[in-house]
Amino acid sequence: MTKLALITALDEADVYSRVAVNLGPIALEAYLSQRSKGRIKTFIVETETEVVAIKPDFIGISCVTENYGRAIALASSLKAKLHVPIFVGGVHMSALPESLDPVFDAGIIGEGEETFLELLEKFPKIEGIKGIVFHKHVVAPFMGPKAPDKSGNYDVHINPRRLPIKELDSLPMPNLKKWVERIGLPYVMTTRGCPYKCSFCSSPVHWCGYREFSPERVVSEVEALIGDFNIRHIRFFDDVLTLNKKRLKKIVSLIDERGLNKKVNFSCFSRVGLMDQETIALLKRGMVDFVSVGIESASSEMISLLKDKPFKIKSAQNVIDRSVKEGLNMGCSFLIGTPGETEADLEATCRFIEKNGDKLFEAEINPFVPRPGTPYWGQAAKRGLVGLNMDWSRLKDYSFLPHFDPDRYIYVNEKMPYKVFLKYVERLTGLFNKISIGKKKIEIMSRYISPAQMPAKLTYYKSPRRGDLLR
Numbered sequence: 187m188t189k190l191a192l193i194t195a196l197d198e199a200d201v202y203s204r205v206a207v208n209l210g211p212i213a214l215e216a217y218l219s220q221r222s223k224g225r226i227k228t229f230i231v232e233t234e235t236e237v238v239a240i241k242p243d244f245i246g247i248s249c250v251t252e253n254y255g256r257a258i259a260l261a262s263s264l265k266a267k268l269h270v271p272i273f274v275g276g277v278h279m280s281a282l283p284e285s286l287d288p289v290f291d292a293g294i295i296g297e298g299e300e301t302f303l304e305l306l307e308k309f310p311k312i313e314g315i316k317g318i319v320f321h322k323h324v325v326a327p328f329m330g331p332k333a334p335d336k337s338g339n340y341d342v343h344i345n346p347r348r349l350p351i352k353e354l355d356s357l358p359m360p361n362l363k364k365w366v367e368r369i370g371l372p373y374v375m376t377t378r379g380c381p382y383k384c385s386f387c388s389s390p391v392h393w394c395g396y397r398e399f400s401p402e403r404v405v406s407e408v409e410a411l412i413g414d415f416n417i418r419h420i421r422f423f424d425d426v427l428t429l430n431k432k433r434l435k436k437i438v439s440l441i442d443e444r445g446l447n448k449k450v451n452f453s454c455f456s457r458v459g460l461m462d463q464e465t466i467a468l469l470k471r472g473m474v475d476f477v478s479v480g481i482e483s484a485s486s487e488m489i490s491l492l493k494d495k496p497f498k499i500k501s502a503q504n505v506i507d508r509s510v511k512e513g514l515n516m517g518c519s520f521l522i523g524t525p526g527e528t529e530a531d532l533e534a535t536c537r538f539i540e541k542n543g544d545k546l547f548e549a550e551i552n553p554f555v556p557r558p559g560t561p562y563w564g565q566a567a568k569r570g571l572v573g574l575n576m577d578w579s580r581l582k583d584y585s586f587l588p589h590f591d592p593d594r595y596i597y598v599n600e601k602m603p604y605k606v607f608l609k610y611v612e613r614l615t616g617l618f619n620k621i622s623i624g625k626k627k628i629e630i631m632s633r634y635i636s637p638a639q640m641p642a643k644l645t646y647y648k649s650p651r652r653g654d655l656l657r
């Protein structure tokens with residue numbers, strides 16, 4: 187039997203991620219166990235010590251871009267202790283495979299299930315495997331790891347992508363037991379990917395298209411979760427749950443028919459353009475407690491720059507008003523500091539949030555990050571602000587605005603001086619504190635987060651700011 191240890195590289199200080207679950211390794215565990223017919227035994231672990239104790243034959247590390255440096259450090263330490271092949275996967279590898287560090291024996295691009303199984307079965311004969319990136323030294327060990335060239339590029343081989351799995355329903359159900367017991371809240375993905383291509387977003391380059399699990403499969407998963415655990419809420423984490431209205435109707439009907447909406451409620455993400463009256467009513471009937479949509483900016487120019495299928499800010503306001511009237515709790519996300527954003531644009535966004543403060547239960551305010559796989563990465567790289575040998579933790583997502591660190595943030599907007607931007611971050615942090623960690627949010631959260639998980643969440647919410655903005 188082959189032993190595989192899977193671990194997620196995380197920022198130890200990031201309580202938010204610590205009290206969450208990474209569905210990637212869980213999906214891989216289920217698939218590898220089923221398809222290898224027990225030949226591969228997967229251990230999902232959380233610490234380096236646990237990996238060492240397992241004495242695995244292979245190690246897999248999952249990470250997002252801001253944790254890629256942590257993944258490299260973890261792999262280096264494990265390699266020195268265990269001398270076994272180490273692979274890396276997740277959205278960072280999909281977006282920037284050329285950044286594969288020589289400590290890794292291969293990186294997995296995009297969907298992981300089929301590629302990883304083939305890789306584990308064929309290693310070290312991996313040259314022909316679709317959907318991987320590797321260094322020559324792996325297939326020709328005598329060559330040794332290559333150092334980056336003068337411009338910081340490694341000698342990497344990026345193989346063509348693998349076609350996505352056609353029938354998502356053919357995938358085994360993920361085993362969420364350990365995770366639900368720990369965090370008291372299951373995440374469910376009913377789709378993979380997103381058909382839109384918003385200019386700032388990494389999801390399209392990772393999944394390259396949109397696929398759905400069938401309504402029957404989705405509802406079976408919901409039913410199994412309710413049967414297995416004492417839960418009050420299920421979080422659908424799809425990029426856009428409401429995309430296919432016919433499918434949404436079917437899911438809601440099945441949930442309704444089986445009385446599942448009497449046992450738990452749900453939350454999900456949607457888009458402004460998809461929240462028509464019928465969808466709002468469907469979400470209500472399906473017992474969706476809260477919905478989040480990305481508005482990004484109150485300026486039409488910025489919305490057009492950022493969003494695929496842009497909308498008028500008036501429509502966003504309508505969606506908030508109608509949804510709140512129907513009794514849905516609304517969360518909205520915004521991007522600030524985007525290249526091209528003027529002070530007037532940001533002022534408009536601030537006012538929009540202020541105006542809607544009492545209606546929203548959550549305002550996620552994200553300082554813009556030039557993510558790999560988007561046009562903004564190339565632009566920032568040309569200016570020397572980002573690159574393959576950078577400190578990846580500087581691409582940290584500060585959606586929890588009180589943690590914004592003005593000394594580490596990479597500001598890429600040339601239309602507004604950084605000092606002016608910081609003044610707005612200060613003002614928006616006040617709004618964030620009022621809305622996103624205010625009374626209403628805590629009240630809603632305590633309806634679905636288990637009492638065991640609540641203290642960790644609250645500690646995170648109360649943790650202090652990391653930098654002084656207006657020095």
Ligand code: B12
Binds near residue numbers: 197203251296392
């Ligand atoms: C759910 C979710 C969360 C949840 C759960 C997180 C998680 N997965 O860790 C929460 C809320 C906690 C979260 C947190 C964050 N998230 Co998030 N999240 C998502 C979301 C919506 C879905 C991820 C998911 O569960 N997919 C389902 C599983 C099955 O897919 P998967 O994880 O990609 O795994 C597959 C492959 O990637 C691969 N794979 C993954 N790992 C490995 C490892 C090995 C060894 C191998 C072989 C293969 C492999 O195989 C898997 C099966 O096919 C994505 C957007 C998206 N649609 O992908 C954003 C996304 C991944 N998140 C993002 C970000 C920025 C964050 C945060 C930094 C945000 C923050 N405020 O701090 C944190 C970081 C957390 C972390 N893990 O370090 C960005 C990442 C961008 C980037 N380039 O790095 C994304 C892409 C959103 C976006 N549109 O930009 N997130």
Ligand code: SF4
Binds near residue numbers: 381425426494
């Ligand atoms: S921002 Fe949302 S709608 Fe736009 S591409 Fe990303 S996931 Fe899709």
